[in-house]
Amino acid sequence: MYEGIVQDLIDELGRLPGVGPKSAQRIAFHLLSAEPAEVRKLVHAISEVKEKIRFCEVCANVTEDALCRICRDPRRDPSVICVVEEAKDVVAVERTREFRGRYHVLGGAISPIEGIGPDDLRVRELMTRLSDGAVTEIILATDPNLEGEATATYLARLIKPLGLKVTRPASGLPVGGDLEYADEVTLGRAFEGRRLLDV
């Protein structure tokens, strides 16, 4: 244990995802010996995102304005919506350059163990978006793991009565994985070969 505020810093860093106690300590001592200007830049960047970043009113992607870059872009096809779990999955799909439609970020996946049901996700907002008739295809790009599959099946059954085309990226994504970690070639291929969901 270190004294007071040094230990506080280590504890705070250790709470970040992917940072264990050893790395937290290493980062803390790096910051202690870094140039004050460098540290101020980091502090500034962190408080800027907290102040300025919000969630897009339409799709819940991260944005600095009311609408995200993609929802504002008139060249993006409004008839296709790609449903993903997290905003970071938007980045993953964008990297493939295969998709020219719009997104909908659910904010997670159905997982009773964690107490997450459909009401805790942005499902109602999705259904509202689908009700005006502009959308003709939904791509359910939730993670290729059990919870992602369950969420996709749930949504597919919910959307079925609307008569829209519902597809899922082709298998070939590593099973049990996260969309975010799929490389862009694999993910791009999965989007190209998406299959109709039959539920």
Added chain:
Amino acid sequence: MHLELLSLTDFRSYSEVEIQLVPGGCAFVGPNGQGKTNLVEAIGYVATLGSHRAAGDAPLVRLGAERATVRAGLVRDDRKALVELEIVPGKSNRARINRADVPRAREVLGLLRTVLFAPEDLAIVKGDPSERRRFLDELLTVQSPRMVAVRSEYDRVLKQRNALLKTAGATVRSGKGDLRTLEIWDSHLASSGADLLAARLRLVAELGPLVEKAYDEVSAGGGAATMNYKCSLGPEAALVPDRDLLSAQLLEAISAARSQELDRGVSLVGPHRDDLVLQLGPLPTRGYASHGESWSYALALRLASYNLLRESGDTGMDPVLILDDVFAELDAERRQRLARLVGTAEQVLITAAVPADVPEELAGARYDVMAGEVRRVV
């Protein structure tokens, strides 16, 4: 296949040990508590990534050490492989194959095949149904490492569904719940349950006759040992190992059990509720069989497993047979009989407290095990 090298660092009672092994019989001999079972446990760990007697990894690491390392040199036909595992409790294992890191320790599954009989196996015959399900499922994963994924998927579905059932009952009764999410988990349970169930049914059909034969040989005509798969689908269900059929049957049974499941908040249908009923003549072994009969039955289950793997495996993939503390329990005649039965195995590893417990037929190499040291003496 056989092992030519076992080397341990901070595994159980061993701080450092390296043993050269030979095909045929290898006997580890030494007084109680000297570390004989620890050796064969390490070998079993390389094959299954689990211990046959401890639930977690913590007991496998030597008291006071941070991590344990197990290295095993395998020989299949003329090809060799070196498997290295680092066990750190609470973290995922690290593995190397032929000195190259592999992304997941799971990749070593399937390289070494073992069948291990130990006194703990009495629990398969005398214990709860979960012991017998585990026996079947572990044998399935030795047969086909793909089953590891099938089992863990099923476990995960079951956990999710049970979590939902715990809250769903109240929601449904209060009138505001909807069963749509539950139906999603129903279909996942049915489809991954069908995978597991189909595999178990196929296994039981193959194993049954081999168990009967092995029991007859071990017990010298002690009665007909039979086994029946008892399924949560009910005694009338036609159990054909076809996953589509089983999936449909499971789905139907799940919806029939709906209100009962909502009341009790647990999944009542699926392979996690099944049992393998073992019988001797007309009587079930559980609650009826004598100690000696139960013991012979457990041994017969392992010998049958060995024979099944041997028959169905590729050439050169004969498992390494491990018999921990077996011979002391047998009289002279049965000892001879068992020795002849296993004498054709490519490699048999035996532990015994005294040299006299090792049958003549299997006396290949002998190692003395004493206070964490292993020395080849014959």
